[in-house]
Amino acid sequence: MHAQLVATRRSTLPVDDTHPYRTGAWRPMVNEWNAEPEVVHGEIPTDLDGMYLRNTENPLHPAITAYHPFDGDGMVHLIEFRDGRAAYRNRFIRTDGLEAEADSDVQLWSGFIEMPADAHRTDGWGIRGRMKDASSTDVVVHRGEALTSFYFCGDLYRIDLSTGDTLGKETWNGDIPAWGVSAHPKVDPRTGELLFFAYSKEEPHLRFGVVGPDGVVQHTTDVALPGPRLPHDMAFTEHHVILNDFPLYWRPELLEAGIHAPRFDRNLPSRFAVVRRDGTGPVRWFEADPTYVLHFVNAYEVGDEIVLDGFFQGCPLPSAKGAANLEEAAFRGLALDNLQTVLHRWRFDLRTGATTEEHLSGRYTEFGMLNATALTTPHRYVYAATGDPDRFLFNGLVKHDLVAGTETAIALEPGVFCSETVLAPRVGSTGEDDGYLVTFTMDLNADASYCVIYDAADPAAGPVCRLRLPERISSGTHATWAARSELAGASMLD
Numbered sequence: 001m002h003a004q005l006v007a008t009r010r011s012t013l014p015v016d017d018t019h020p021y022r023t024g025a026w027r028p029m030v031n032e033w034n035a036e037p038e039v040v041h042g043e044i045p046t047d048l049d050g051m052y053l054r055n056t057e058n059p060l061h062p063a064i065t066a067y068h069p070f071d072g073d074g075m076v077h078l079i080e081f082r083d084g085r086a087a088y089r090n091r092f093i094r095t096d097g098l099e100a101e102a103d104s105d106v107q108l109w110s111g112f113i114e115m116p117a118d119a120h121r122t123d124g125w126g127i128r129g130r131m132k133d134a135s136s137t138d139v140v141v142h143r144g145e146a147l148t149s150f151y152f153c154g155d156l157y158r159i160d161l162s163t164g165d166t167l168g169k170e171t172w173n174g175d176i177p178a179w180g181v182s183a184h185p186k187v188d189p190r191t192g193e194l195l196f197f198a199y200s201k202e203e204p205h206l207r208f209g210v211v212g213p214d215g216v217v218q219h220t221t222d223v224a225l226p227g228p229r230l231p232h233d234m235a236f237t238e239h240h241v242i243l244n245d246f247p248l249y250w251r252p253e254l255l256e257a258g259i260h261a262p263r264f265d266r267n268l269p270s271r272f273a274v275v276r277r278d279g280t281g282p283v284r285w286f287e288a289d290p291t292y293v294l295h296f297v298n299a300y301e302v303g304d305e306i307v308l309d310g311f312f313q314g315c316p317l318p319s320a321k322g323a324a325n326l327e328e329a330a331f332r333g334l335a336l337d338n339l340q341t342v343l344h345r346w347r348f349d350l351r352t353g354a355t356t357e358e359h360l361s362g363r364y365t366e367f368g369m370l371n372a373t374a375l376t377t378p379h380r381y382v383y384a385a386t387g388d389p390d391r392f393l394f395n396g397l398v399k400h401d402l403v404a405g406t407e408t409a410i411a412l413e414p415g416v417f418c419s420e421t422v423l424a425p426r427v428g429s430t431g432e433d434d435g436y437l438v439t440f441t442m443d444l445n446a447d448a449s450y451c452v453i454y455d456a457a458d459p460a461a462g463p464v465c466r467l468r469l470p471e472r473i474s475s476g477t478h479a480t481w482a483a484r485s486e487l488a489g490a491s492m493l494d
């Protein structure tokens with residue numbers, strides 16, 4: 001393998017660290033590489049053309065009191081394929097927080113399971129305030145650049161697709177909301193638009209907007225909520241956006257004291273807001289069974305109905321009973337089996353205002369991906385991760401065939417975990433599953449990471465290609481695929 005070590009960041013974490021989310025598959029990386037990954041199995045398909053991008057969490061300093069995996073500094077991994085060749089780079093995202101902590105021995109801002117009042121700095125980001133915007137949650141590609149995001153509403157950082165370098169913050173000509181932008185901005189490949197939402201403790205608590213392919217914010221529109229909520233994702237159809245008000249929220253009686261303790265109220269419905277994408281017209285609210293949804297897969301219109309697929313949680317707030325400490329209690333809420341996440345379908349009748357809903361599977365999966373060319377249309381296939389019991393790690397994936405009603409499961413060998421897995425349409429693709437599944441593994445047995453490529457039509461046949469990365473990467477949250485046409489000429493391959 002041709003690999004060049006470009007930089008190494010200083011870490012003040014203990015050498016004998018035992019934290020469950022800073023060891024094993026979550027061991028943070030400190031090195032930045034340029035590499036031509038070595039093919040160790042099969043061949044790189046010549047009709048795989050584009051870039052897989054993966055965001056990960058890599059803490060460099062001990063937390064103030066308690067570390068949560070979402071607190072780690074963002075690092076983006078890029079692997080590009082063209083003509084049977086591949087190039088790889090990984091880079092820390094140069095956030096304001098990363099740079100401010102460069103000379104520090106500890107984290108300066110509070111983390112997900114720490115009190116904002118504990119922060120060393122009085123400034124900060126996020127709906128709670130006094131947190132570090134690590135930009136380590138999601139990554140999307142819009143207008144020929146990658147944008148990385150923060151789960152609690154923050155800045156978007158621009159990443160150069162040719163170098164992996166951070167170009168600065170996206171401001172959309174100064175029109176990005178002062179509240180920041182949520183974890184999951186959405187790109188509609190049909191229009192080139194980016195749809196986003198922002199939320200706050202301030203009224204009206206939620207707003208959404210649309211950015212054109214020219215980078216101009218077309219509008220931002222308020223969607224009033226009864227109080228602060230914790231929306232993580234949104235969905236869109238050809239004409240509408242779908243936002244949410246789930247009965248999982250900070251206890252109002254504690255919020256005044258600066259304590260952010262969540263409650264899940266099974267006596268309240270879930271509420272979905274359907275609004276026209278251009279912000280005109282009324283906000284239509286639909287009630288459904290109480291749940292919380294981290295991620296939606298797709299939404300589309302059929303006559304007067306809107307169909308929405310996502311992952312219903314049977315237990316959005318797992319019990320803290322018997323947990324040894326706050327960390328252990330919080331980590332229960334990271335595992336798919338504890339949250340009981342099931343692929344689910346809601347149907348909203350725009351004529352009658354009625355909602356119907358059903359589970360589409362009995363299996364716990366999440367982090368669903370589909371062929372992006374099927375967005376806003378009736379899709380057949382969803383590719384989703386299976387979770388390691390009681391841990392936030394993906395131990396395999398499932399191909400859900402929603403037409404045949406079948407599921408194909410791929411279980412990784414013990415000690416091997418994968419990333420959010422994307423579908424990359426084959427060049428000249430003729431069908432929804434005519435493409436490749438691309439993922440990165442954390443292989444603890446080999447102490448290595450691989451980029452693994454499957455035939456999306458037949459993943460059970462095993463990988464068609466495996467490439468070794470220069471170093472074992474840390475696990476993380478989200479990934480994306482950008483086809484060649486989305487890269488706007490950017491390339492890491494000469």
Ligand SMILES: [Fe+2]
Nearest residue numbers: 183232294295
């Ligand atoms: Fe997410």
